[in-house]
Amino acid sequence: MSSLSDRQEHQKLSTIPKNFKVVLFIGLVLLGISVVASLAFGSRWVSVHELMEGLFYQNTDSYGGNVVRKRVPRTVFSLFCGAALGVSGALMQAVTRNPIADPSILGVNMGASLFVVCGITFLQITTANQYIWLALVGAMITAVFVFSIGSMGRGGATPLKLVLAGAATSAALSSLVTAIMLPRSYVMDQFRFWQVGSVGSANWDGIMLFIPFLIVGILIGFLTAPALNALALGDEVASVMGIRTGILRLMAAVAAVLLCGATTALAGPIGFVGLLSAHVIRLILGPNLRYIIPLSALSGAIILTISDCIGRLLGGTGELEVGVVTAFTGAPILILLAMKLRVRSL
Amino acid sequence: MNQSVTYIVKGRRQRRYRWILVTGLLLALACLLSCGMLLLGSTMYPAQDVFHVLMGEDISGVSFAVETIRLPRMLAGLFAGFAFGISGHTFQTMLRNPLASPDVIGITAGSSAAAVFCILILHASGTVVSIASVISGLITVLLIYIFSKGKTFSIGRLILVGIGMQAMLNALVSYLLLVGAQQDIPSALRWLNGSLNGSQMDELPPLMITVLFVAPIVIALGKHVSILELGEEAATTLGLHTDRTRMMLIVGAVSLLALATATTGPIAFVAFLSGPIAKRLVGVGLSNAIPAGLVGVNLVLGADLIGQFAFEVRYPVGVITGILGAPYLIFLLTRMNRKGNVS
Numbered sequence: 001m002s003s004l005s006d007r008q009e010h011q012k013l014s015t016i017p018k019n020f021k022v023v024l025f026i027g028l029v030l031l032g033i034s035v036v037a038s039l040a041f042g043s044r045w046v047s048v049h050e051l052m053e054g055l056f057y058q059n060t061d062s063y064g065g066n067v068v069r070k071r072v073p074r075t076v077f078s079l080f081c082g083a084a085l086g087v088s089g090a091l092m093q094a095v096t097r098n099p100i101a102d103p104s105i106l107g108v109n110m111g112a113s114l115f116v117v118c119g120i121t122f123l124q125i126t127t128a129n130q131y132i133w134l135a136l137v138g139a140m141i142t143a144v145f146v147f148s149i150g151s152m153g154r155g156g157a158t159p160l161k162l163v164l165a166g167a168a169t170s171a172a173l174s175s176l177v178t179a180i181m182l183p184r185s186y187v188m189d190q191f192r193f194w195q196v197g198s199v200g201s202a203n204w205d206g207i208m209l210f211i212p213f214l215i216v217g218i219l220i221g222f223l224t225a226p227a228l229n230a231l232a233l234g235d236e237v238a239s240v241m242g243i244r245t246g247i248l249r250l251m252a253a254v255a256a257v258l259l260c261g262a263t264t265a266l267a268g269p270i271g272f273v274g275l276l277s278a279h280v281i282r283l284i285l286g287p288n289l290r291y292i293i294p295l296s297a298l299s300g301a302i303i304l305t306i307s308d309c310i311g312r313l314l315g316g317t318g319e320l321e322v323g324v325v326t327a328f329t330g331a332p333i334l335i336l337l338a339m340k341l342r343v344r345s346l
Numbered sequence: 347m348n349q350s351v352t353y354i355v356k357g358r359r360q361r362r363y364r365w366i367l368v369t370g371l372l373l374a375l376a377c378l379l380s381c382g383m384l385l386l387g388s389t390m391y392p393a394q395d396v397f398h399v400l401m402g403e404d405i406s407g408v409s410f411a412v413e414t415i416r417l418p419r420m421l422a423g424l425f426a427g428f429a430f431g432i433s434g435h436t437f438q439t440m441l442r443n444p445l446a447s448p449d450v451i452g453i454t455a456g457s458s459a460a461a462v463f464c465i466l467i468l469h470a471s472g473t474v475v476s477i478a479s480v481i482s483g484l485i486t487v488l489l490i491y492i493f494s495k496g497k498t499f500s501i502g503r504l505i506l507v508g509i510g511m512q513a514m515l516n517a518l519v520s521y522l523l524l525v526g527a528q529q530d531i532p533s534a535l536r537w538l539n540g541s542l543n544g545s546q547m548d549e550l551p552p553l554m555i556t557v558l559f560v561a562p563i564v565i566a567l568g569k570h571v572s573i574l575e576l577g578e579e580a581a582t583t584l585g586l587h588t589d590r591t592r593m594m595l596i597v598g599a600v601s602l603l604a605l606a607t608a609t610t611g612p613i614a615f616v617a618f619l620s621g622p623i624a625k626r627l628v629g630v631g632l633s634n635a636i637p638a639g640l641v642g643v644n645l646v647l648g649a650d651l652i653g654q655f656a657f658e659v660r661y662p663v664g665v666i667t668g669i670l671g672a673p674y675l676i677f678l679l680t681r682m683n684r685k686g687n688v689s
Contacts, residue, residue, distance in 0.1 A: 172672025
């Protein structure tokens with residue numbers, strides 16, 4: 001009985017999901033739409049003409065054209081961050097074998113935030129180059145901490161224990177971030193997004209810095225995907241297939257932390273994107289990570305870019321940080337997942 | 347036979363002594379902290395001046411500081427702390443899990459969102475805010491219950507659903523703060539973390555009245571909570587109308603919570619911490635509602651004093667309780683995980 005279901009499972013993992021091409025196509029169309037929306041919408045809407053002008057005629061000097069040009073780095077940045085968060089979520093879900101895993105739910109983003117804020121305040125760190133490393137260290141430590149608390153005791157790391165450990169850690173860290181930032185208004189004004197997450201302050205230097213981390217993280221994700229597929233069948237099956245599960249988990253976790261840590265360093269803690277994107281894709285394409293990982297990147301990019309547009313539109317004269325928008329749209333997914341979980345697996 | 351009876355009687359008596367002792371000490375500490383709230387400040391006034399002002403005399407300088415700033419602050423902390431403590435304890439005992447406190451599972455956030463909406467967007471005050479936040483809290487409870495019911499009820503699922511609710515409602519509060527053009531940091535902190543800054547006398551009556559009338563009912567039902575703690579079947583066997591009792595407790599606890607939240611903002615972790623601390627101090631066996639309420643008072647007033655005077659900057663109370671509470675939450679989790687109680 002169980003061997004039959006295992007075989008079916010295995011078959012599902014080795015074939016191309018039948019609607020892969022359709023999903024990819026729809027995804028690319030949505031990506032195009034979200035890019036155009038991100039360039040066009042905001043506190044000032046631009047016309048098609050201005051959009052074209054801004055993108056393709058570098059030396060025109062119209063107002064709309066300049067607005068569009070200002071929005072280009074922001075759009076590129078939100079695409080990259082979204083992709084990073086999507087892959088990071090998919091990897092975390094695979095490593096912890098837990099449907100409710102996401103860099104924000106596990107508190108990892110907040111850990112990265114705290115380290116950056118500490119760096120700015122106590123070590124007088126000012127360049128994004130240094131933030132990234134601090135954020136990675138913070139993310140790494142928090143990930144280890146949360147996972148070790150969440151996997152204590154009977155049954156190992158159940159979704160409930162991990163989420164609780166993550167939520168508690170997140171709450172503690174965010175209080176500390178507030179306590180450190182509050183008396184220092186210069187830190188507060190400049191970096192308020194370190195508490196909610198925003199892609200508004202993007203520039204090309206930051207994007208250039210981000211790209212290597214994105215490439216390395218996604219590459220590791222792709223390379224480990226087949227082995228992670230085997231891991232999904234259970235540790236025993238994976239070891240029988242000649243996979244060293246310890247190293248595999250470590251690699252995938254490092255990639256996940258790399259992606260979400262780098263994102264947090266530049267954009268602050270943005271929640272629920274990984275949960276949302278990886279789940280939508282899993283729901284449509286099934287469990288094969290070889291397809292989930294690239295499409296999570298795609299859907300993450302779409303979700304974050306659209307969320308950023310929504311935040312700009314809802315904010316009126318100011319703007320609503322993208323982290324707030326993603327929390328509002330992503331949290332229902334958490335509720336939905338909790339409803340679907342079997343009691344035993346809690 | 348006879349010996350075991352005397353043993354039980356003796357045990358009961360010891361527990362009662364301990365209850366009285368602990369409650370008395372908590373009460374004394376609360377009085378001390380309240381006096382601290384009135385006496386300490388950027389300018390220190392002599393104790394007898396403060397006392398005279400409280401008795402109704404008018405002393406220039408002292409009157410303003412004490413009557414408009416310190417007294418409302420102290421009373422807000424006192425009543426909100428008591429309300430948070432009792433309501434947290436009620437949920438925790440009713441659901442038989444310390445993690446199921448209203449500030450962990452999003453009920454506080456529900457009340458807070460309604461209060462923010464009424465105050466910042468509708469510019470309402472007083473009764474409207476109170477009623478809206480109570481209703482919103484009850485709706486949140488209902489939603490959490492519906493979402494977590496499933497085929498078989500599980501407390502784990504309820505907590506997960508609650509954490510999701512919490513995230514969503516906090517995002518809503520952030521949005522309302524932005525729309526309400528209240529992006530200034532103090533008000534944002536009040537509605538996200540809880541703060542006693544800017545408490546005013548005329549904001550207090552709804553909370554005070556609710557605490558005076560509802561808290562005794564919830565405390566009186568505390569006996570039944572301990573029967574509910576035995577489980578559904580046992581409680582029914584012992585002749586308790588479980589549904590009716592539970593309903594009354596939920597409405598009472600949510601009212602207390604909602605009014606406190608509407609007055610001070612959701613002071614982080616007070617509801618969560620009070621119950622377990624009271625249980626640790628008093629031990630099991632007797633109703634812990636009153637000690638839990640007093641622990642809440644002490645936490646809020648103590649944390650506010652720390653926030654005001656321990657550092658160079660004045661921190662709002664919620665930041666302090668947040669920093670104190672979160673490690674305890676982690677500690678509790680590790681202990682529960684080791685025992686295997688969470689799942």
